[in-house]
Amino acid sequence: MGTELFDLEGKVAVVTGGGRGIGVMIARGLLEAGAAKVYLASRKTAELEAAAEQLRPLGAVETVTADLSSSTGVEVLASHLAGQEEALHLLFNNAGATWGAPLEEFPESAWDKVYSVNVKGVFLLTRALLPLLRAASTPEDPARVINTGSIDGLRPPVRGMNNFSYTASKSAVHMLTRHLAAEFAPDVLVNAIAPGLFESKMTSGLLAGGAESIGAHLPLGRIGRPEDIAGLSVFLSARASAYITGAVIPVDGGVSTLH
Ligand SMILES: NC(=O)c1ccc[n+]([C@@H]2O[C@H](COP(=O)([O-])OP(=O)(O)OC[C@H]3O[C@@H](n4cnc5c(N)ncnc54)[C@H](OP(=O)(O)O)[C@@H]3O)[C@@H](O)[C@H]2O)c1
Numbered sequence: 001m002g003t004e005l006f007d008l009e010g011k012v013a014v015v016t017g018g019g020r021g022i023g024v025m026i027a028r029g030l031l032e033a034g035a036a037k038v039y040l041a042s043r044k045t046a047e048l049e050a051a052a053e054q055l056r057p058l059g060a061v062e063t064v065t066a067d068l069s070s071s072t073g074v075e076v077l078a079s080h081l082a083g084q085e086e087a088l089h090l091l092f093n094n095a096g097a098t099w100g101a102p103l104e105e106f107p108e109s110a111w112d113k114v115y116s117v118n119v120k121g122v123f124l125l126t127r128a129l130l131p132l133l134r135a136a137s138t139p140e141d142p143a144r145v146i147n148t149g150s151i152d153g154l155r156p157p158v159r160g161m162n163n164f165s166y167t168a169s170k171s172a173v174h175m176l177t178r179h180l181a182a183e184f185a186p187d188v189l190v191n192a193i194a195p196g197l198f199e200s201k202m203t204s205g206l207l208a209g210g211a212e213s214i215g216a217h218l219p220l221g222r223i224g225r226p227e228d229i230a231g232l233s234v235f236l237s238a239r240a241s242a243y244i245t246g247a248v249i250p251v252d253g254g255v256s257t258l259h
Pocket residue numbers: 016017018019020021022023041042043044047066067068069094095096097117148149150151152194195196197198199200201202203
């Protein structure tokens with residue numbers, strides 16, 4: 001077994017939500033494993049540029065500003081990529097949003113906002129990029145779609161958490177992953193990662209009490225590190241995982257074993 005099983009040399013990737021947090025962890029992992037080029041996409045140009053600047057010493061990085069919650073923004077990204085690339089090996093649908101409010105006050109808009117990015121956008125972008133993904137596929141090493149789900153879409157909800165549309169949306173991402181995996185086989189593989197607790201803007205409130213003390217309560221005794229996301233992302237991008245599709249893989253320090 002050679003190291004080429006985990007080598008991403010020559011592969012072109014798109015990482016949505018690539019301007020910060022888990023998106024940057026994914027992009028760094030891909031570049032360190034030899035990816036030829038990574039496109040980062042999200043809504044904030046300055047944040048994307050700052051992330052790209054930080055990652056460029058590792059390889060080619062380009063940015064595309066697009067709101068991926070609607071077909072208009074999806075089209076911006078898809079047409080940019082179609083103009084630049086003949087094939088796309090890896091699509092990370094990682095952009096995501098959450099919302100928290102007490103049950104009685106939970107607004108209808110928080111369903112639309114969260115579902116449009118977390119679920120609808122994943123479907124629209126994947127469909128739009130399918131021709132480029134198919135162009136990159138070989139029988140030995142098919143192109144990949146890797147969706148970011150969540151432990152919150154896998155385990156029973158934590159009592160007191162009021163992110164109703166988020167947990168439902170992430171469960172939907174997991175089933176969409178399986179549905180598209182069946183639809184695209186054998187040309188394109190579709191899998192999901194289900195992160196537990198990682199430091200990002202999304203979890204800054206949750207971790208305000210201290211990452212170390214919160215992590216100490218988890219089965220593996222810590223919150224996730226960037227390398228934990230990178231390791232699974234590289235595996236799901238590489239020849240090593242060419243016989244896996246429709247899987248939802250927790251990367252959560254054992255949280256999914258609780259309850
Ligand atoms: N951190 C965790 O512990 C954790 C655990 C489980 C799952 N996740 C998932 O991991 C993914 C990344 O989250 P994160 O933790 O890194 O949080 P984050 O720092 O808030 O990142 C979210 C990313 O999504 C982008 N985004 C949001 N709405 C968008 C839109 N309409 N169009 C395009 N991009 C959009 C954001 O950029 P802009 O605001 O510039 O658009 C940002 O880059 C999400 O899917 C999240 O649900 C995170």
